[in-house]
Amino acid sequence: MTNITTWTCAELLRGESSKPYALIVVNQPTRKDLLDKAWKAATTKLCADGGANRLYDVDNDKIYLPDIIKGDFDSIREDVRSYYTSRGVKVIQDKDEYSTDLMKCIAEVPEDYSLVLLGGLSGRVDQTVHTMSLLHKLHREVYVLDGESFAWLLREIDHHTMGQTCGILPVGIDSARVKTKWLKWDTDKPVLWTCEIRPL
Incomplete structure (x- = not known):
């Protein structure tokens, strides 16, 4: 009998958690409502470096303080860095040229934590592809919340929180076998899954 693991975004979108999640804010525009829910969970x-700018700019009431800001610091604004440093946030500059700011942040997260990336599917194409590549390479639960989209490496589907549109992308493999059931056009192959988020 196959051991099936179900990954769902339902508790994240309710701002709840039944397991440890690490939220990583990346340097892309973010929705305040998604930030609020993911932060609570x-x-x-x-x-991740300029992600601190995004958090600072969207957090009008200045109620959110990250545990760590990490990156090569080619993007973080000096006023943002000073603000968070003055409030006791751990700020780590890592100039390693062989890892991205996102990878640097992931290195700070315990292996038994699931990852929630806020942003990562819009903006520069190379950064989007990098995010999708990480979903494929990391042997852990990784969710990406970005604007109207939500993505993870497909395991099982949660129909309660997904919208009407979806996409299936073969990433990091030469060929793919996808199997879906009850979609308008079903298929049978393992791939990356993206979907629209229902209104919160």
Whole structure:
């Protein structure tokens, strides 16, 4: 009998958690409502370099302080860095040229934590592809919340929180076998899944 693991975004979108989540804010525009829910669900919170700018700019009431800001610091604004440093946030500059700011943040997260990336599916194409590649390479639960989209490496589907549109993308493999059931056009192959988020 096959051991099936179900990954669902339902508790994340309710701002709840039954396991440890690490939220990583990346340097892309973010929705305040998604930030609010993901922040409540997360055990630890990080900003990947310019992600600190995004958090600072969307957090009008200045109620959110990340645990760590990490990156090569080619993007973080000086006023943002000073603000978070003055409030005791751990700020780590890592100039390693062989890892992205996102990878640097992931290195700070315990292996038994699930990852929630806030942003990562819009903006520069190379950054979007990098995010999708990480979903494929990391042997852990990774969710990406970005604007109207939500993505993870497909295991099982949660129909309660998904909208009407979806996409299936073969990433990091030469060929794919996808199997779907009850979609308008079903298929039978393992791939990356993206979907629209229902209104919160």
